Amino acid sequence: MQLFSCPFCGPRDETEFLFAAEAGKVRPEPAPEVSAADWSKYLHRVSNPRGATREIWVHQTCGEYFLMERNTVSHVVANTQPLRGGEA
């Protein structure tokens, strides 16, 4: 069992959380000019790095979406922060 820290609720069991998206992904615009390949890349391709990564997670029970910086090898969570007022 691992604990993640929701920026609002504090430490909670990992079962309360869901991965939402890679951080830093920008929706391609304008939509009518986006090619099928670029749209597919945005929707389905993830970098899935080995090591340090920045991701958007959601704490299901309180509904908070937040940025989590963690290591995919060691599973160490370096930081979590709310998305409000910041860029992810």
Place this chain on the structure above:
Amino acid sequence: MPEPLPKTMADRGTFWTQAPDWRSVVLQYDSWTARPVLGLHRLLVSGNLDAALGMFAPAVPSIGLWQVAAGSVHPIRVGRDRMLLTAAKPLVATPGWNASGFAVSPATDAYVTIEISGPGLRALVSEMTFADLEEGSPSAATLVCGQQALLHRVDEQTARIHVEAPLGTYVWHWLETR
């Protein structure tokens, strides 16, 4: 002439656990007792919670995980900008957007509230949730029996679990078969 469907095919409801009669059910064990809290009025509030608290429960702080609620209106914190208000008496509010910056949704029938009390409460709840109750949390929302719920107390040995109404049967059955 085709054969009629077996009864279980015609009525899928027979596959599901029968809902308890909330008006009369009580569970009585050596160290704890569980019962549904009947007649509780509920409002779901989203947005500017300080403004909403000023209207519905002045000077009452919102209730977080495992915190003891006091007063006649319990503002149970769900998330950063959402709370569930519960009260024994009807809460007077106009549904929809309020000019003070919050939205109100009537939720009396949306939840089932189960109250558990007794000296065995703490041990029982530790089986029901992974949350560290001593750590404290501004939000009362957590997983109880694997389901999303709001968990707080009304005194040192009495806890309330608020779950969405369709999940009430499952949580009650969990308690029955524990």
